[in-house]
Amino acid sequence: MAIIEVKNLVKTYKIIEKEEGLIGYFKNLVKPKYKEFTAVNNVNFSIEKGELVGYIGENGAGKSTTIKMLTGLLTPTSGNVIVNGIIPNQKRIENNKNIGAVFGQKTQLWWDLPVIESFRLIKKMYKIPENEYRKNLKKFTELLDLEELLEKQVKNLSLGQKMRCEIAATFLHDPKIVYLDEPTIGLDVFVKEKIRKFIKDINREKKTTVILTTHDLKDIEDVCDRIILLDKGQIIYDGEKQKFKDTYGRYVIAELIVNNIKDNIILNNAEILEQNDNKLKIKFSHDETTIVKIMDEISKFCNIEDIHMKEAELEDILKEIYKGVHTNVKNNDATSKNAI
Amino acid sequence: MLKTMMQLAKMQFNQYNIYKSNFYLFTLNRIVEVIVYIFVWQAIYSQTGNAGGFTLSQMVTYYILAIAFSSIATWGINETMAHSIRTGQINKELLNPLTYFQYYFGMNLGELAFAVVIGIATFIICAIFWELALPVSFLNFILCIFIIILGIPITFFIQMIVGTIGFYTNSIWGMQIFRKAVIQIFSGIVAPISLFPLWFQELSKFLPFKELIYTPINIWLGQVDYSEILFVIIKQIIWGAVLYIIAKKFFNHAIKNITTNGG
Numbered sequence: 001m002a003i004i005e006v007k008n009l010v011k012t013y014k015i016i017e018k019e020e021g022l023i024g025y026f027k028n029l030v031k032p033k034y035k036e037f038t039a040v041n042n043v044n045f046s047i048e049k050g051e052l053v054g055y056i057g058e059n060g061a062g063k064s065t066t067i068k069m070l071t072g073l074l075t076p077t078s079g080n081v082i083v084n085g086i087i088p089n090q091k092r093i094e095n096n097k098n099i100g101a102v103f104g105q106k107t108q109l110w111w112d113l114p115v116i117e118s119f120r121l122i123k124k125m126y127k128i129p130e131n132e133y134r135k136n137l138k139k140f141t142e143l144l145d146l147e148e149l150l151e152k153q154v155k156n157l158s159l160g161q162k163m164r165c166e167i168a169a170t171f172l173h174d175p176k177i178v179y180l181d182e183p184t185i186g187l188d189v190f191v192k193e194k195i196r197k198f199i200k201d202i203n204r205e206k207k208t209t210v211i212l213t214t215h216d217l218k219d220i221e222d223v224c225d226r227i228i229l230l231d232k233g234q235i236i237y238d239g240e241k242q243k244f245k246d247t248y249g250r251y252v253i254a255e256l257i258v259n260n261i262k263d264n265i266i267l268n269n270a271e272i273l274e275q276n277d278n279k280l281k282i283k284f285s286h287d288e289t290t291i292v293k294i295m296d297e298i299s300k301f302c303n304i305e306d307i308h309m310k311e312a313e314l315e316d317i318l319k320e321i322y323k324g325v326h327t328n329v330k331n332n333d334a335t336s337k338n339a340i
Numbered sequence: 341m342l343k344t345m346m347q348l349a350k351m352q353f354n355q356y357n358i359y360k361s362n363f364y365l366f367t368l369n370r371i372v373e374v375i376v377y378i379f380v381w382q383a384i385y386s387q388t389g390n391a392g393g394f395t396l397s398q399m400v401t402y403y404i405l406a407i408a409f410s411s412i413a414t415w416g417i418n419e420t421m422a423h424s425i426r427t428g429q430i431n432k433e434l435l436n437p438l439t440y441f442q443y444y445f446g447m448n449l450g451e452l453a454f455a456v457v458i459g460i461a462t463f464i465i466c467a468i469f470w471e472l473a474l475p476v477s478f479l480n481f482i483l484c485i486f487i488i489i490l491g492i493p494i495t496f497f498i499q500m501i502v503g504t505i506g507f508y509t510n511s512i513w514g515m516q517i518f519r520k521a522v523i524q525i526f527s528g529i530v531a532p533i534s535l536f537p538l539w540f541q542e543l544s545k546f547l548p549f550k551e552l553i554y555t556p557i558n559i560w561l562g563q564v565d566y567s568e569i570l571f572v573i574i575k576q577i578i579w580g581a582v583l584y585i586i587a588k589k590f591f592n593h594a595i596k597n598i599t600t601n602g603g
Binding site: 120 | 343347427432596
């Protein structure tokens with residue numbers, strides 16, 4: 001039995017259509033015109049206990065709306081959400097006991113008080129047994145390096161310190177499911193790494209289900225096993241991260257330092273992305289050619305001094321998908337779903 | 341649940357107490373208020389000799405107690421709540437494993453605890469400078485405190501109603517001033533109810549505000565029959581229940597609005 005089950009989920013907002021000018025303003029007051037906007041359009045997925053899922057998409061793709069429906073903060077227009085056997089928007093308090101959530105910059109820590117006070121409140125709210133609380137606190141303090149922060153007032157912490165405390169607060173009551181909405185926004189590399197490692201460690205040890213939405217794809221690359229890709233309210237990919245990369249990222253990007261360019265360089269089976277005085281950036285697929293063949297070709301036009309290659313990363317692939325290069329993504333997904 | 345509320349109350353209390361100057365300034369403020377009221381009434385008594393059935397020393401006691409109790413009657417969490425709605429912090433608070441009302445009631449208790457501390461400090465300092473009438477009996481003292489405690493849910497639910505308005509308007513500042521003004525006039529902080537016109541006295545008999553200040557002080561001074569105290573207790577319980585239903589309905593309606601329209 002899946003811990004999260006989402007079926008035919010739809011969320012439509014009514015927005016008041018604003019008209020220009022003073023007359024428009026009064027018209028709106030008397031008889032507002034509504035426009036419908038579908039933020040989430042027939043979304044289906046199910047998530048098993050202990051999965052690390054990256055829920056990704058552009059701004060406005062419907063990620064946060066989905067998360068809000070999963071937590072019970074929003075009522076779906078149609079469709080079903082079942083989390084841990086409960087319909088969240090009907091039994092919100094019941095559902096809240098099983099979940100933890102980080103929403104970007106909003107905090108559950110009390111601004112004027114030492115961090116530990118907020119932790120104590122969480123302990124009492126969730127009725128965490130004393131020994132459990134101590135054990136978790138000790139462990140989190142080690143993993144997230146909180147030792148010196150606990151007695152400090154929240155307002156005196158830096159963004160990174162605050163987020164480390166926030167993450168610890170979210171996991172303190174051993175939630176079954178954790179929703180992380182942009183947990184690493186605005187943080188430096190070290191803090192990001194610490195948080196990612198923490199999420200992975202806790203997931204391994206406690207089988208916590210984690211749903212992560214982020215714009216930093218390094219987070220996904222590092223933490224998640226599965227990705228759900230959302231575009232304009234619809235899922236366009238749902239499956240293993242590795243498979244996603246294998247399917248859409250079967251190409252390599254090579255940067256070459258060259259000199260004595262004789263002619264306009266024309267290559268078969270490879271695409272030139274960038275070219276200036278002595279630098280050349282190309283993209284090719286392993287299916288079609290090899291690096292040796294390409295170097296052969298290039299050396300007809302110039303001397304190669306150095307070469308640097310990198311595999312396609314999630315970020316490159318997603319950029320292409322957003323740009324509409326892989327128009328077949330949607331269709332592929334539809335067929336794979338049918339297969340299941 | 342109780343433990344959670346005590347922790348919430350403690351935190352809200354500490355949030356005030358972190359700025360020690362808060363305590364001194366609020367207390368000083370109250371004492372200045374007492375001084376102003378007492379000077380005004382001393383001037384009036386030197387002209388008339390009697391007002392509203394109070395002697396001057398009773399009137400002095402009345403104002404010292406009224407100002408000491410006033411923070412309990414007028415303070416609360418509606419500003420915190422409106423702020424939380426405005427900034428979207430409410431989304432986070434709705435994910436707590438206890439209801440929004442329970443969460444805010446806990447915080448409200450902390451706020452009132454601070455009001456009590458200021459009230460006691462005001463009372464003690466004033467008692468040094470003016471001669472105060474003591475409670476007529478121990479029973480009256482207990483009843484006075486009991487009536488004040490009965491007022492706590494009432495002011496809390498009013499706070500929640502005013503706070504909920506924050507869902508519909510950007511600022512509840514105006515509503516908050518209005519709420520404060522209503523309580524100040526109808527509770528008898530501005531002047532004892534017995535000095536107001538008859539219609540006003542009749543009206544305030546059925547409103548719950550008189551019992552926040554005026555009635556407890558009169559119980560302290562021994563000017564209320566026990567049968568009337570019984571009536572007052574029943575009245576306050578009914579008001580508490582009615583306001584609870586209104587506040588809850590209003591809040592749920594507002595919440596439904598954001599859960600279907602996304603805030």
